[in-house]
């Protein structure tokens with residue numbers, strides 16, 4: 152089964168409404184940049200790479216319809232700025248906006264409005280294929296690196312949140328590593344945390360694993376340390392929303408404590424992320440803006456209250472794992488690197504391990 156979080160053909164975009172999974176499979180039409188902004192803000196679509204891809208594809212849909220008239224560059228700039236404001240922590244949308252804006256301004260020097268629109272649409276459509284290709288490389292590099300460190304036949308992985316086809320254009324990042332291990336016949340089991348409060352693990356990762364017959368066990372977030380102690384976990388592999396220059400990584404809240412528990416149990420801790428999720432403009436994790444989500448996402452599930460009325464809430468969507476705790480390495484489409492090697496690797500001065 153090939154899970155499609157994003158359905159796109161030139162001029163038409165639909166997203167799988169992840170707020171309704173796993174019980175309902177409903178695709179929502181995205182007809183405008185504003186539709187995409189609202190879908191990203193409400194988390195109908197989520198996941199650092201998927202946010203950037205859906206945001207940019209919504210722009211392609213409007214450009215296909217002639218948006219921007221005689222001044223498409225201004226329309227593109229305003230649209231990308233709006234999309235980037237939807238969720239501040241994941242870097243992918245902001246990076247794509249910067250790179251696409253530079254491309255569009257260069258193209259506008261020698262193309263008329265109609266030619267420019269077609270050129271920008273082609274740039275955006277290329278993102279889809281690039282992302283899936285990157286994820287397969289991440290999966291294979293990560294699987295080989297994990298297997299190289301263990302003598303036994305099969306490995307057991309613990310992962311957090313959802314980093315699969317529902318967070319990307321396909322295959323996934325950390326879950327892509329799990330898919331590659333499974334494809335090699337070397338995955339004994341993956342333990343996935345439920346990932347409160349949005350439950351990306353119990354609703355989305357479990358959905359992907361069951362759909363593809365990947366041996367998976369759901370645990371509560373509070374069971375993670377116990378699982379590391381009792382279940383012979385080979386490695387912890389998580390995704391990322393923003394990896395900065397020193398390797399500090401913002402990821403779904405709860406990642407930091409997984410890294411602490413992994414350190415305590417001597418289990419290698421990996422971050423799997425494409426280079427599009429890396430931000431060398433920030434020196435350390437202290438500089439990362441952490442999105443705080445509405446209290447209702449913690450105090451209710453599907454609109455049913457589960458907390459005492461009137462209780463105050465702190466609901467950060469992400470936390471930052473210090474690079475010192477990323478002991479296995481950072482798995483990218485360029486290879487697996489120690490945090491200290493990341494900057495050199497991403498600037499082309501270092502080849503894969």
Ligand SMILES: CSC[C@H]1O[C@H](OP(=O)(O)O)[C@H](O)[C@@H]1O
Nearest residue numbers: 197198199314318390391402403
């Ligand atoms: C493949 S990156 C997915 C990344 O995004 C998730 O956050 P959210 O579900 O709030 O968009 C989580 O941090 C994952 O690691």
